[in-house]
Amino acid sequence: MKLNLNDMARCLDLPVSTVDRWIRQGRIPIHRSGNGCIFKESILEKWAFNHGLRFSLPNEERKKERNFGLTNLLPAMQVGGVFHDIKGDDVESVLKSAVDKLPVPAINKQGLYERLLEREALTSTGIGKGVAIPHPRASLPDEIDNSLITTCFLEKPIDFEAVDDRAVFVMFILLSTSIKNHLNLLSRLAFCVRDDSFVEFLRTYPDSSSLLSKIADSENLLDKVDN
Amino acid sequence: MRILRRWRHPASWTIFRLDDRLLLILIAVIVGTCSGLAAVALNRSLIAMFEWLHHFRHYWWSFIMPAIGAALSALFLDKMVKEGAGHGVPEVIYSVSRYGGLMRFRSSFSRLISSCLTIGSGGSAGPEAPVVMSGAAIGSNIAKLFSLNDRQRVTIVGCGAAGAISSIFNAPIAGMVFSIEVILGEWKAVNIVPIAIASVAGTEISRILQGNQIAFSHRLFHIGHLDIVACIGLAIISAVASVLLTRLLRSMHGVSKKAPFPIWVRAAAGGCAVGIIGIFLPIVLGEGYHPLRTMIEGAYTQGLGIVTLAVFAKILATSLTLGWGGSGGIFAPCLVIGSLAGLTYHRGLVLLWPSVPWVNEGCFALLGMAGLISGMLHAPLTGIFLIIEITGGYEVILPLIIVSVISTTLCHYIEPVSFYLKELVEKGQLLRPGTDARVLSDLSVQELLEKDCIIVKQNMLLRDFINIIKKSHRNYFPVEDENTGNFLGMIHLDDIRPYLFNPLMYDAVVLGQIMDTDVKVVYLDDDLSEVLRKMDVNRLFSMPVIASRKFLGMISKATLLDKYRNELMVQTDL
Numbered sequence: 001m002k003l004n005l006n007d008m009a010r011c012l013d014l015p016v017s018t019v020d021r022w023i024r025q026g027r028i029p030i031h032r033s034g035n036g037c038i039f040k041e042s043i044l045e046k047w048a049f050n051h052g053l054r055f056s057l058p059n060e061e062r063k064k065e066r067n068f069g070l071t072n073l074l075p076a077m078q079v080g081g082v083f084h085d086i087k088g089d090d091v092e093s094v095l096k097s098a099v100d101k102l103p104v105p106a107i108n109k110q111g112l113y114e115r116l117l118e119r120e121a122l123t124s125t126g127i128g129k130g131v132a133i134p135h136p137r138a139s140l141p142d143e144i145d146n147s148l149i150t151t152c153f154l155e156k157p158i159d160f161e162a163v164d165d166r167a168v169f170v171m172f173i174l175l176s177t178s179i180k181n182h183l184n185l186l187s188r189l190a191f192c193v194r195d196d197s198f199v200e201f202l203r204t205y206p207d208s209s210s211l212l213s214k215i216a217d218s219e220n221l222l223d224k225v226d227n
Numbered sequence: 228m229r230i231l232r233r234w235r236h237p238a239s240w241t242i243f244r245l246d247d248r249l250l251l252i253l254i255a256v257i258v259g260t261c262s263g264l265a266a267v268a269l270n271r272s273l274i275a276m277f278e279w280l281h282h283f284r285h286y287w288w289s290f291i292m293p294a295i296g297a298a299l300s301a302l303f304l305d306k307m308v309k310e311g312a313g314h315g316v317p318e319v320i321y322s323v324s325r326y327g328g329l330m331r332f333r334s335s336f337s338r339l340i341s342s343c344l345t346i347g348s349g350g351s352a353g354p355e356a357p358v359v360m361s362g363a364a365i366g367s368n369i370a371k372l373f374s375l376n377d378r379q380r381v382t383i384v385g386c387g388a389a390g391a392i393s394s395i396f397n398a399p400i401a402g403m404v405f406s407i408e409v410i411l412g413e414w415k416a417v418n419i420v421p422i423a424i425a426s427v428a429g430t431e432i433s434r435i436l437q438g439n440q441i442a443f444s445h446r447l448f449h450i451g452h453l454d455i456v457a458c459i460g461l462a463i464i465s466a467v468a469s470v471l472l473t474r475l476l477r478s479m480h481g482v483s484k485k486a487p488f489p490i491w492v493r494a495a496a497g498g499c500a501v502g503i504i505g506i507f508l509p510i511v512l513g514e515g516y517h518p519l520r521t522m523i524e525g526a527y528t529q530g531l532g533i534v535t536l537a538v539f540a541k542i543l544a545t546s547l548t549l550g551w552g553g554s555g556g557i558f559a560p561c562l563v564i565g566s567l568a569g570l571t572y573h574r575g576l577v578l579l580w581p582s583v584p585w586v587n588e589g590c591f592a593l594l595g596m597a598g599l600i601s602g603m604l605h606a607p608l609t610g611i612f613l614i615i616e617i618t619g620g621y622e623v624i625l626p627l628i629i630v631s632v633i634s635t636t637l638c639h640y641i642e643p644v645s646f647y648l649k650e651l652v653e654k655g656q657l658l659r660p661g662t663d664a665r666v667l668s669d670l671s672v673q674e675l676l677e678k679d680c681i682i683v684k685q686n687m688l689l690r691d692f693i694n695i696i697k698k699s700h701r702n703y704f705p706v707e708d709e710n711t712g713n714f715l716g717m718i719h720l721d722d723i724r725p726y727l728f729n730p731l732m733y734d735a736v737v738l739g740q741i742m743d744t745d746v747k748v749v750y751l752d753d754d755l756s757e758v759l760r761k762m763d764v765n766r767l768f769s770m771p772v773i774a775s776r777k778f779l780g781m782i783s784k785a786t787l788l789d790k791y792r793n794e795l796m797v798q799t800d801l
Contacts, residue, residue, distance in 0.1 A: 015674045018790075025327060025669075026376030027797045051796045 001041050008037045013054045071147045071181055073188045073219050074212065079103070080150035080173070082208040087155050091120055095134060098152045098173060107143050112136065116173070126162025129199045133189060135174040139182055147176040147185060153205050170202050192218045248420070251379060255421035258369050258383055259390035259428030262362025266394035266429070267436050269339050269354050269361075276347025277513065289349075290502030293512070296348025297498030297553040298491040300341035304554060305490050308337040314352070314549060314556040315360030316647045319388065319410055322367070324651070324658040324665075327377030328384035334364035341554035349512040351501055351544035352555020355395055359556070362391030362429075363410070382418050385411045389422045390429030397433050397440065398616035399426040405609045409647060412659045443523045443618050448590040450626060453583060458594060458626040461572045462633035465598025468568045469638055472542045472557070473603065473646045479550025490552050497551025501544045510537050511544040514555075515563035519596075522566045523618065525589040531574040538567045557646065561599040569595025593618055594630045601631040602638040605645035610635075661799045666791055667755045669798070672772055675755075675790055676780035677701075684709045685739035689723065689732055696720070705771055705778040706742045714778040716742035717771060748773045749782055758782065 008030070009016040022028040023037065029047050030039040041057075048055035083101050088094030099113045115136035119125065126132040150173040157167035172189060176182035192198050192215065201214055283289055304310050315338050322330050338357035346352050366387025370380040385406040393402030403419070403426045411418055483493050505512040521527045529537070545560040569591035576585055593614055601610030610631040615621060638645075644652045651657040658665040681699045683692060685706050695704070702720040707713060722741050726732040747765050749758050751774045762770060762784060769783030 014793075015676070017671065018674045021669065021674075022797060024377055026378035051793065051800065053793060 002036045002038050004035050005037060008039075011055055011057055012048065070184045071176075073149070073185060073192070074216050076147050076149045076185055077151060077212060077215055079146055080148035080175075082151040082153075082211055084153045084205060084207075085155045086152045086171075088158065090158060091160060092117065094152075094154060094158055094171070095120075098134075098150070098171060101152070102150055102173065102175075104144055104148070104175070107140075112175075124161040124163070126160035126168050127190065127193065128162055128164040128166065129193060129196075130157065130162075130166050130169045131193050131199065131202070132160050132162065132168045132171045133174055133186065134171055135176075135182070135186075139176045139178050141177050144175055144177060147174075147178075147181045149174050149185065149189070151211065188219065188222060191222050247379070248417075250373070251375075251382060251417075251421045252424050254369060254373060254375075254383055255386045255425040256428050258362070258366040258386045259393075259425030260432050261365045261369070262358070262387045262390035262425075263394035263429035263432030265335070265339060265361045265365065266358045266391050267433055269343060269358055270395060270437070272343050273347050273354060273514070276343060280348065290506055291499065293345075293349040293502040293505070293548070294495040294498035296344045296346075297350050297501075297548065297551070298495035300344035300554045301491040301494035301552040303344065304337060304341045308333045310334065310337055314356035314554070316356045316409070316556070317650055319360055319363040319384065320647060321651055321656055322363075323381050323384055323410060325656055325668075328363075328367050328370070328381040330364040330367040330384070332364065332368050335361045335368060338554060342556070345498075345548065345553040345555050346514050348498070349502060349505060350498055350548040350553045350555060351511050351513070351515070351541065351560055352548050352553055353514050353557060353559025353561075354555065355392060355558035356556025357554065358391040358395050359388045359410075362387035362389075366390075378417075381411065382421050385418060385422050386425035390425040392429075393426040394429035394433040396613065396617050397430060397437075398613060399423075399430040401609060401613035401616050402426040402429060404612050405606070408606045408609050409604055409645075413661070443520055448586050448620065448622060450586050450590065450623065451584065454586045454590070455626050455629065457572075457576060457585075458629045459633060461569060461591060461594055462598055462630045463637065464568050464572050465565055465595050465630065466602050466634045466637035466641075468538060468542065468564055469561070469599050469602030469634065470641050472545065472561070472564065472599075473638075473642055473649075475542055475546040476550050476557070476646070477649070479546040483551045494552030497547040497553060500547045500551075504540050504544050504547075508533075508537055508540045510563070510567075511541045514559040515541075516559065519562055519566055519592075522570060522592045523589040525587045527570060527588075531571065531578065534567055534574060535571045538564060538571055541567060557603060558600070561603050562596045565596035565599030566592035567595070568599065569593065590623060590626075593620070593623055594626055597627050598630040598634040602634040603646050605635055605639060605648075607631040607635045661795070664756070666794045666798065667759070670755055670787075670790055670794055672749060672751050672753055672755065672758065672782060675782050675786050676772055677783060677786055678780040680705055680778075680781055682707055682778060683718070683738055685715055685737070685742070687738045688734055689726060689736045689738070689741070690734055692718075692723070692738055693727070693733065701781070703769065703771075703781060706738055707778060711776075713776040714748075714771065714773055715739070716744040717746045718742045746771060750774065751779065755787075759784075759787070 003011065005020060006016060009019045012019060019028070023030050023032050029043050030037045045055055081103050083098070086094060086101070087097050095116050096113060099109050099116070102109065116134050119135060119137050122137070125134045152171045152173065154169050154171070157169040160168035162168055174182065174185055174189070176185060195218065198214070198218060206214070280292060283292065319330070322328055338360045342352065342354055342357035346354055363384045364387070366383040367380060370383040375383065388410045389402040389406035391402070392405050393399045396402070403422050406422050407414055407418060483497070486493055501511065510518045518527070541560060541564050545557065549555060549557065570588055572595070573585065573588040573591040597610040597614040600613060601607045604610070611627055614627055615624065648657050655664070658668055680701050681695055681704060683695060683704050683706055685708060704718045706715045706718060708715055718738060718741055722743065726736065747761060747767065747770055749761070749770045749772045751772060758770070762768070768785070769781050772779045772782050
């Protein structure tokens with residue numbers, strides 16, 4: 001195979017100058033011809049493995065990167081869906097009927113329900129302003145493919161033992177594939193809720209499409225602040 | 228035209244790209260042959276010079292001849308080929324350890340000519356080191372022609388040296404062992420195979436052209452137990468002699484450097500002194516192979532006093548020749564001094580215990596040679612194999628090993644570094660493969676640069692800076708000037724921790740006020756050992772790298788360990 005020096009260095013995850021020097025000194029099974037590096041993939045792979053180095057061709061690398069990327073709020077909410085008029089008079093019954101609506105067929109819903117309750121027993125997930133974010137303590141990498149947030153508007157506000165003691169009227173059930181994703185989604189959601197106008201908007205019980213477009217706006221704002 | 232171009236670059240021929248090892252062996256044959264030819268050429272021209280100048284020896288002014296030879300050789304080296312004096316082996320080792328064996332083409336003949344002038348006219352020096360240098364340079368240039376990489380080139384340089392020694396002494400194993408033990412310092416199959424082939428080629432060339440003669444043949448020795456015990460004493464004497472020679476050579480070098488004359492005048496002065504010594508003790512003149520033969524045969528008739536004097540005279544003459552600017556090696560003088568020391572010791576023994584049936588004095592001459600070579604080069608194996616091969620006497624192997632090993636050990640006590648390596652070690656340029664110095668010198672600051680630092684401006688507010696902290700992976704932030712882009716200082720996260728949760732400070736403080744301006748920095752072309760020393764002295768774990776007042780990146784011990792380990796693994800495998 002033939003690659004140019006810069007790509008070669010990227011494949012080996014080494015500085016260009018190191019690869020250049022190693023080729024010159026004959027320490028790596030690569031031949032130079034002009035700016036090209038000629039090598040046999042299998043030999044180089046074995047060599048890299050024996051020397052504790054990484055070697056992967058450029059296209060394989062990109063695939064890996066996508067898996068490690070973080071999910072944003074909007075796609076998670078799109079997967080999770082938006083539901084109105086969730087019935088129930090207390091935390092347990094509300095969570096029970098919300099879990100039944102979750103668009104995740106493969107999951108053990110009874111188990112998930114118990115895990116959500118377990119988390120609530122620790123301390124309430126009502127974060128104030130009438131919003132609650134129920135979630136299980138551990139992430140669910142095996143049970144779901146993508147992180148998701150299911151938005152549930154309650155039929156009537158209930159007491160969630162929230163931090164500010166205000167009755168909760170909307171729940172965002174947060175299920176994530178990894179802790180990192182969980183924290184990322186939680187912090188983005190918290191950023192939205194911190195904005196009073198957003199909560200006012202939620203109190204109008206918006207339908208799915210307008211909620212999602214509002215989320216998209218807020219998220220753009222968030223990314224702008226970051227940059 | 229195209230065909231011509233293909234011929235000029237043999238590296239592009241497909242046949243040579245089939246297998247690297249085969250290619251190396253093929254090149255080793257070529258290099259071994261060429262350096263063998265160089266050795267034979269020097270040997271022949273020395274003989275010719277000797278015969279030609281022999282008629283002038285009995286004139287009263289003959290002591291000037293070494294002076295003329297040394298001066299001519301110094302002039303030739305200094306003015307025509309522009310190379311330093313000296314014997315050449317350190318230069319080969321230097322190029323192997325520093326430049327992957329790259330050597331100039333002119334080195335392949337310059338030393339041959341200059342040493343021929345020095346030795347042929349009577350200077351006390353050996354033809355081996357110049358031949359080694361030529362062989363190595365030939366190897367290096369052939370390797371360049373085939374565009375081999377550094378590691379292969381180093382092996383081929385070793386092949387050149389091995390071929391040269393093998394050819395000049397008709398001693399293939401000694402050539403091999405010398406090349407690996409002294410020149411390369413690395414016993415690995417990848418080196419040994421081509422070097423062995425080159426030794427065979429070099430020896431064969433010498434046998435074809437000069438006949439298969441053992442350089443110093445001798446009678447059979449009958450070695451008794453007492454002789455083996457007596458060897459220990461000989462080892463001590465030869466160790467003393469080699470230390471003396473090392474010291475004297477170095478101090479002569481120092482003295483001559485201070486003398487306010489051009490180099491050829493200095494060389495002439497040294498040669499003149501040698502010539503004067505030669506009037507009284509002709510044994511000191513030239514490379515000394517002829518008296519060596521007489522001594523080993525046991526036919527050297529001078530008494531104890533003269534022989535003892537000759538040891539010192541030869542040491543002095545060698546130091547005068549080489550230290551003052553003549554050109555040549557210390558191999559042959561070592562052999563002569565060694566055999567003289569052996570004779571002295573033997574005569575001393577006979578004087579003290581006349582009733583003991585000591586072995587023939589030629590045997591002690593042999594052992595003394597091995598002792599001197601081992602002691603000077605710190606290379607016991609080279610000493611042992613060389614003496615066995617040039618004398619064809621395997622029966623002396625036991626005392627030979629004892630003398631070589633003890634002499635090396637003793638010399639190691641007094642002079643921790645061998646004569647060849649001393650200068651290099653003092654300059655910190657001896658980089659044997661797989662050592663710390665080698666790894667550190669191969670890695671450069673450029674390769675260790677971490678570029679994931681976020682650069683901030685000096686007039687930035689703390690509030691903006693806190694947003695940057697959110698995204699950064701590092702605790703260090705370089706500060707630069709807005710307009711010039713010059714590096715001003717560093718901010719460590721610890722510096723702003725007290726203000727981090729105090730929003731009142733957010734708009735009141737700019738980074739220029741917080742930053743640390745007294746930062747120890749590293750420059751791009753700094754040596755890593757120096758960088759590490761700086762880190763240790765200042766107890767730092769990372770330092771900013773600066774080039775022309777701009778910030779380039781950070782260098783840290785953590786990355787260094789990572790890369791160091793990679794480098795060590797890559798360098799020491801096979």
